[in-house]
Amino acid sequence: MPLLDIKDLSVTFDAIPASPPVRAVDSVNLSLEAGETLAVVGESGSGKTVTALSLLGLNPPEPVCATTGSIRLNGEELRALDAKGWRSVRGRRVAMVFQDPSSALNPLLTIGTQITDAVRAHERMSRAEARGRAVQALEQAQMPDPESRLRQYPHELSGGMRQRAAIALAIASKPELLIADEPTTALDVAVQAEIMAMLRSLCADLGMGLILITHDLGVVAEQADRVAVMYAGRVVESGPAARVLEDPRMPYTQALLAATPRIDAAARTRLFSVEGQPPRLRERATGCSFAPRCPVAVDDCRTTVPELKVYGSDHAAACLFADAPVELPARRTAPVRGPEPAAAVPDGAAPLVEFDGVDLRYPVRGGALRRVTGQLHAVQDVSLRVEAGRTLALVGESGSGKTSLTKLLLRLEQPSGGTVRYDGIDVTRPGPAELRRLQREVQVVFQNPYASLDPRMTIRQILQEPLRVHGLESGEDVLTGLLRDVGLDSFALDRFPSAFSGGQRQRVAIARALALRPRIIVCDEAVSALDVSIQAQVLNLLADLQAAHGMAYLFITHDLAVVRSVAHRIAVMRHGRIVEEGPAEEIYAAPAHDYTRELLASAPGRHARTTADSPHSPHQERSPQWQR
Template sequence: MTLLDISRLGVTFHSASDEPPVRAVDEVSLHLDTGETLAIVGESGSGKTVTALSLLGLNPPPPLCETTGSILLDGTDLRGLDRRSWREVRGNRVAMVFQDPGTALNPLLTIGTQIMDAVRAHERMSRDQARKRAVEALTQARMPEPEKRLTQYVHELSGGMRQRAAIALAIAARPRLLIADEPTTALDAAVQAEIMTMLRSLCDDLGMGLILITHDLGVVAEQADRVAVMYAGRIVESGPTAQVLADPRMPYTQALLAATPRLDAPARTRLASIEGRPPRLSDRPPGCSFAPRCPVRTDGCESVVPPLLTVGENHAAACLFADAPRERPLRLPVTTDEPPKDAEHEGGTPLVEFDATDLRYPVRTGALRRITGHVDAVQQVSLKIEPGRTLALVGESGSGKTSLTKMLLRLETPSGGTVRYDGIDVRRPSASELRRLQREIQVVFQNPYASLDPRMTVREILAEPMRVHGLDTAEPELVRLLQDVGLDAYALDRFPSAFSGGQRQRIAIARALSLQPRLIVCDEAVSALDVSVQAQILNLLADLQAAHGMAYLFITHDLAVVRSVAHRIAVMRQGRIVEEGPADRIYETPSHPYTRELLSMAPGRTAPRLAGAESTAGTDKERSITWPK
């Protein structure tokens, strides 16, 4: 039964100045059945979130925003609702799980208070009844010890628990439609698998429809019944997930799949990236919006807007060649460049060495905050990082990865053992050694939007650390840094707000390179990026390593990304290294049960096949599909 029917939805933003209007969503038509999961994928700025916000009436009011088309939910046109009616719909019939639960949840209220308030806003019930509903929602969201969580605040929960709390808040009023916007972006493989399995079971148990907005095609392959690919505000391909991913007919869909890291690829394989940037929606090019970036475009592509052509049962694609004969499917040329050769490194001499390192955090209780115990965050860890090599550190949340890194960065003091950098005892460096540590070890953080000062221009961001260490800050040197990361001199006098997420991450990498480091710590540096931008950044890191001989400590939860960058992999669990070795061996013959468990839970683990080949997918219940190369 049809739950949601969107017909020719258009969303246009108007500026108070003389700037041209922005057509963020253009003639989008979608439908969703009860109990079905629809995935919407595409690069940042493609219109995914604006489409979702339209279903909640959260776009700016006229004249700032003009919305056209129709949105039918259970036969009711949501576009005709007034403000009071929208308040009845939000949370009650349509609910949304936002990307960052840490900011979506109120830090001043307990989890229980937030859920009970949401329920009582739509149903008349006592506080005891609302409390029971809150416990029920937390239980459905697979929250451990749900009654205990009612009295806790957001900062007291782990990342996975926060996401579960946000989901419980969304489903407490039992909505008919749930929208999940990047619900697993910053979660490790184990928690990610649990969250997605739980969302699927909620759809089955509660009869909800689920719209999943994500850039992770592995999650799409395993969880979605149907997929819609958006580019520049338009639907460019849609259809059953297995059919679209096994036989993509739009070059953009093919490019997204080619840029996705794969678990079965050889270690340190160079990724295929999409050159260029999406068009500005205020200055959309004539013809196909993807034509300027498409390697198979023709003259007609730049003058004719391709309609959605039916290419199979419920499968449509917006390409002039989408209906090419099946025996000659459209192919996207994929770069076959060999990965850059590894930089020479000192034979057997480690750059970084952890030797039987321990870290214990005190537990304080009572009114006087006395120490009543300790938490062993890191236990007897011994690791080495060689010059010019990449060590990937993987493990679930709370396994000790960040705590281990903090000791190297001198943000925590080891409780036992030693941490050495190029012969320097990191715990007790001299003044000259400390200055060397601060220059030669740099960090690229996870969130490119939070790691750059919004009040400083790119010129100031790059020059500040260089000035501290007495390096040349002349404009030619700053331009060279930007060119190393694929940016131009025009960026120097702009603020971070003028750049996309991928461009900001490039600026963060340029800042790390500005001090000519020997080691860069990449803490989930690509987890929040689209697959196309992610491929560009990973290729960039490989090129920089080959050119400058830097070592990387790469912390991530994405096992496919790890395979594309790492020489060696260390798997952490409960503060200990449970397995460590060459990347190929870890993936091909993992020896520890926990490593095998992580690999089994990684999204997109299904064996891929060539695009256009017949699918060898299992049943819908198994939710496994073939992947194109």
């Protein structure tokens, strides 16, 4: 008997009068054995998270949301539970690590209080015993100095540390099933590898099942036993992870693999992107939902809904051509991005941004009166240059000082020492005209799209605000064009941020940053929340804007494959210092510092074999259509 058995699960939302209902999940069948990892992959809005919430009974009640089908956990039908029964399941038997740790953690309570309260809600134990369990959970989540973290609040932790605290909160009660919704999005590659190894170890030791919702196919290749690919609410391909990734039979799966940046690809290679956008579920197509975006679709694809059929051993796909799949051409033939931008400054000219011997220290407070007891050196003696028309990637673990350094350029922090200049302007003491220029020409895309968008404003108001402040055109065509650039339809303009998934919110944040056509954009994990198809579109868009306008990027990321595809130069930070800096090609070919070599060795999917490496299909004559 499987640990989890989902049969014909459908979730339909009908919250808007006089509008057709939305079938967010459509006849999904999944199963999971104890100790096994099932990866659920798909674009934003494909139904992954709604499926996961159904396992916790967290979907809205009827008539707003109707859920049908069967969900069995160790043979018990969960859909038959009442409210009290669901409370006994949530956290104790089924736990979830949500995509955004800031919204999952209570900002008014310390980390220790949240974990101990969660444990004592399900088990009878003293507060001292619960505190010991909290420390153990934080250690398992690779949290540094777990004892001291118990006394800290979520806002005192970095994004990666908050994610580790959220993971500790989920595993503290030792659940039978753990659902991890993008659990490593905010983590650097070294910690990402440690966290995933820890989750795998827990699955093996405790017999816990793991459902991993992710868009990172490198993580899927290395961590998952089986994979289910979702599109428009349906499972379109499933099977053993190695078999699905090496021999995908659904064109959508092939497209996701082709769009994934690879650490062994040529530097600044233009990424394959899936043309078009996912369908609006209120306007479901009569045939295959992927047909409008599929380059090998025929007329039958637009009139016939393909069934999910099994091919070979436990490998299922929903495609009319699944018995003779069309392979993608090798991605190594993808063209390298065009010539360097003409707007870039010549070698030896003054840089656009200059950090010169910069220090940043935060006071450390303690005791009942919260007096200053010491100082934390977030940035120590950092000197960097960002040239116009170039991309400098900042790489390093959580808490290494990357975001703190960029806050100095954005005037969100004052340096404790050294200087920060933008195009000759002292950023710490600009005049009125210089300040207005800084506000327009220096833009930022923050790591957390949930916190960077005002929940009381519509997307139209969010995009119009910077344009109106600077006296620029903010008409319908301008706003629609900005959304189109980041893969969203104009229907999003009159909706609020709460109506979108995390990846879709991040696209809105990127569109807002692009609105003023700045000279430099600080991208703080700007594409980490995006699924691979939209990630490829956005990275290609950023490269095109750089080539056309000489725009510069200060790119903070933990994804070394993304760095490979965008960066001209790389600076590796650790403990507030730059430990290595130089041209991207040189650092990838021959890293000089041990920490850089450790990061490269830890990159997920580095040794994974994808469709692009497999021999050409006998149907190769149709493959060039994928390149349009």
